[in-house]
Amino acid sequence: MSEWWTYRPEDFLLFSPRVYWRLFELHNAALWPGQFAAVALLAVLVWLAAARPAGHARLITAALALAWAFTGWAFVWSRTATINWAAEYLAPLFAIEALLLALVAVLGGLRGRRSGIATVAGWLLVALAAAQPLLAPVSGRGWAAAEIFAIAPDPTAIATLGLLLTLRGPMVWALVPIPLLWCALSALTLWTMGEPAAAALPLAACLVTLAALLAVAVQTRAGAPVPRS
Amino acid sequence: MTTTRRNILAAGLGGAMAALLPLQSVGAQTTGVQAAPARRTIPSSGDTIAAVGLGTWITFNVGDDPVLRDECMEVMAAFFAAGGQMIDSSPMYGSAQAVVGDGLTRLGRPEALFSADKVWISDGDAGPAQIEQSRQLWGVPAFDLVQVHNLLAWREHLATLGDMKADGRLRYLGITTSEGRRHDLFEDVMRRQPLDFVQLSYTIVDREAEERLLPMAMDRGIAVIVNRPFRQGALTRQLEGEPLPGWAAEIGATTWAQAILKFILSHPAVTTVIPATTRVDHVRENLAASTGPMPDAALRARMAADVAAL
Numbered sequence: 001m002s003e004w005w006t007y008r009p010e011d012f013l014l015f016s017p018r019v020y021w022r023l024f025e026l027h028n029a030a031l032w033p034g035q036f037a038a039v040a041l042l043a044v045l046v047w048l049a050a051a052r053p054a055g056h057a058r059l060i061t062a063a064l065a066l067a068w069a070f071t072g073w074a075f076v077w078s079r080t081a082t083i084n085w086a087a088e089y090l091a092p093l094f095a096i097e098a099l100l101l102a103l104v105a106v107l108g109g110l111r112g113r114r115s116g117i118a119t120v121a122g123w124l125l126v127a128l129a130a131a132q133p134l135l136a137p138v139s140g141r142g143w144a145a146a147e148i149f150a151i152a153p154d155p156t157a158i159a160t161l162g163l164l165l166t167l168r169g170p171m172v173w174a175l176v177p178i179p180l181l182w183c184a185l186s187a188l189t190l191w192t193m194g195e196p197a198a199a200a201l202p203l204a205a206c207l208v209t210l211a212a213l214l215a216v217a218v219q220t221r222a223g224a225p226v227p228r229s
Numbered sequence: 230m231t232t233t234r235r236n237i238l239a240a241g242l243g244g245a246m247a248a249l250l251p252l253q254s255v256g257a258q259t260t261g262v263q264a265a266p267a268r269r270t271i272p273s274s275g276d277t278i279a280a281v282g283l284g285t286w287i288t289f290n291v292g293d294d295p296v297l298r299d300e301c302m303e304v305m306a307a308f309f310a311a312g313g314q315m316i317d318s319s320p321m322y323g324s325a326q327a328v329v330g331d332g333l334t335r336l337g338r339p340e341a342l343f344s345a346d347k348v349w350i351s352d353g354d355a356g357p358a359q360i361e362q363s364r365q366l367w368g369v370p371a372f373d374l375v376q377v378h379n380l381l382a383w384r385e386h387l388a389t390l391g392d393m394k395a396d397g398r399l400r401y402l403g404i405t406t407s408e409g410r411r412h413d414l415f416e417d418v419m420r421r422q423p424l425d426f427v428q429l430s431y432t433i434v435d436r437e438a439e440e441r442l443l444p445m446a447m448d449r450g451i452a453v454i455v456n457r458p459f460r461q462g463a464l465t466r467q468l469e470g471e472p473l474p475g476w477a478a479e480i481g482a483t484t485w486a487q488a489i490l491k492f493i494l495s496h497p498a499v500t501t502v503i504p505a506t507t508r509v510d511h512v513r514e515n516l517a518a519s520t521g522p523m524p525d526a527a528l529r530a531r532m533a534a535d536v537a538a539l
Contacts, residue, residue, distance in 0.1 A: 010461070011408075014323045015290050016507075022294050082292030083323045 009192040015083045017193045023079050024136070024145040024152060031074075031151060038150040041067070042130060042159060049112070049126070049166045057110035057167050061175075064160050065101035067150035068094050075153055090185070094153070097160075097178040100171075110169040116219075118165045121212035125162030125205055129155040132201060139197060157182045158205040165212050176213065180206055265312040267519040269500045272450035273401065273425040278343055280494055280519040282315030283308050283512070284456060284505035290323035300507060302332040307509040309339045311516040317428070317454065317503045318367075319347040319378050320359055326366040334368055344369050345426075345454070347405060349378035353385020360389070376403040376428055380411055380418065387422055401425035407456055408435070412442060419445050428454040431499070432464060433492045433536050443498035452500040455493050459504060464489065467539070474535050476528055481521035486511070490518035492532050495525075 028035065045063055048056040072094020081087035104110060113119050132155040133146035149155040157179040164172050164179075183202035190199035268277040283305070291297035305316070318325045326346070333342065346363050348356045360375055375393070377386040383404060390402035403426030406415050419427060419442070427446055431438040446453045459465045468485040482488040486504075493502050504515045524532060 014287060014321075016287055019291050019294065019297060022297060023292070026294060079292070083290050085321075085323060 009188060013189070013192050014085075017195060019083055020193060021136075021141050021145045023075075023083070024147055025142075027075055027079055027151065028144055028146065028148075035146075035148050035151060038148050042149040045159070045163060046126060046130075049122075049163055052112040056112060057169075058105045058108060060163055060167070061101045061110065062105035064163065065098045065105060067156050068101060068160070069098035070150060071153050071156045072098065075151070090182075093178050093182070097175070100175055100178075101160075104171045104175065109171050110167040113166055113168045117215040118168075118212040121208045122162045122165030125158050125165065125208055127162075128201055128205065129159035129162060132158065135198060135201070153182060154186050154202055157186070158201065161205055161209045165209065173213075176209065180209055183209075264517070264520045266516045267494070269452075271401070271425065271452045271500065273452070278501060279312055279314040279516070280499075280501055281313060281490065281516045282317060282343070282345070282454070282501045282503040283313055284503040285316065285318040285325040285329060286322055286456070286505050287461070288505040288507045289318065289325035289328045291328055292324045298328055298331055301328050302335050303509055304507060304512055305329070305332040306336055307512045308516070309336065309341055311513050312341075313512070313516055314341050315343040315345050315374075315454070315501050315503060317345040317456070318363075319349055320363055321347070321349045321378060326363055330366045330368040338368070342369070343373045345374040345376065346372050347376045347378035348386045348390070349381055351382050353382045353389070356382070356386045356389045360393075371398050371400075373399075374401040374403060374426055375399055376405045376426060378405055380404060380406065380414060383418060387418075391423075401452075403427055403451075403454075405429070405454075405456070412437065416441050416445060419449060419451060424449070424451050426452045426454055426500075428456055428503075430457045431455045431493060431496070432458055432460060433489050433533055434464065435460070436533070439496070443496060447498045453498050455499055455502040458489060458493055458502050459486065468536070471539050474532075476524070476531060476535075479522065479528065480524050482518065484514060486514060487518040488532065489536075490515060491523055492529060494519055495523040495529060 041063060045060055048060050072091050076087050076094055077091035081091065113122075129149055132152075133143075133148050136146040137143050147155050149159050160179045161176065161183070164175055183205045187199045187203035187206065190196075190202070266279040266281050269280045270277050288304075289301050291301060308316075316329055318329055320326065333339070344367055346360075346367065348360050348363075350356060350359050360372070364372060375390055377383045377390070387402065387404070390399060393399040394402055403424050404415065404418055404422075405428035406412065408430045415427070415429070418424070427442070429438050429442055431443070443453065445451075465486050471485070473482070473485065473488065477483070477488050480488070480491050482491055490502055490504065493499055504511075506512055506515065
């Protein structure tokens, strides 16, 4: 692209805010009453991360794999692509993340993290993802446009980052980049759309995750005991 | 923009031409009946076209949403009912082409349609397939106008479009740019290539095109389509709440949007302006802006100064 410096983020925005939020209304209507199952799934994942029964890390990553596969196909590929040709390039990222999560679920290698900065950050992000559906009615868009974990991509990515921060193991570093990238892109899109309140959530997820991972890396490098389960 | 002799000459010529424009709507507006939009001549053919068209950037990219597709169809219906002709789209605009095609089908394929689309792909060899795909999305037998979008692979695509025109599969060809990009290359292509249309951005606060591109279009007999007349709505939002100056009444403008469109249309090089909208009342308002008195050179200068000062 020539003279790329003359382009602004809004030059790449192909749709209006109204069209964007209508995507969620149509998506929720098409999946109703699947939202109850999605909320229940997040509740189960929270319980698994908190109670840490045997095999909880495998169950969490397996469930997240399903959430990424479904959200990528049903929302990004089938719905967002109707208004944004770039979605064709983003949907494969959801498939890759689902495959990575499924691989970790099968191979194992992740364990629960009992305490520490990363755990606190993780629970904060899970709380944000759980609360995200409230943003639609609070912003005047109504419940019909609510973004729900495993149905909409933002809460799926935010909850994934949060749950991964409650786990430990080298594979966490491989599972974090795609949700981080999605949150960054989503924040940029929403900010460009003139929706700063909505952009704050994915932006906060990026910053909190990066800060937590940095803290873990610094602790590990310094030889400080990293909290274990 | 700095004031140059060319600017002054261009503005003066604009005023002189504006004085010759038809004043057909004055009586009609006072009686509440919307007059047909003013018509402009396409230099390369001598045919005429309504001076206000319909852009589809962002506004028609509504995907499969049935409610929003209905709204787009209503906008198109109002556009044709008010005498509009040119609808402009691009493969870059997401679902806009399909939404236009859906609307045209449901409206019974209005004969007045002047279909303007673009080719936008970096591989020159892939141009014909993209144009054919666009044609199918529109559901038209052939496009009236295909433009090379933002000069992407312009040599290859202009060759393709030239062949299509020679074969009778296309009436007009052209090139586009937006928001002042690549004007040097744009001017060079205008000078060297046989173009029917150019499309560029030109507003009351973005007047760079007056310096070289618009005079060259007149010199070369190229029709000019003006895109993003309201800076994607930013300009009208900025002016919202500001009282209309007294000169608005002199040119029959009842809104800022009409005043801005009249400023653009009063430049003699401009053939058609293509504001995009999702609202039926705005479509009617836009088309009505082409009728009635137009600002002369002195008033154009006052309008630009007043808007710049706000």
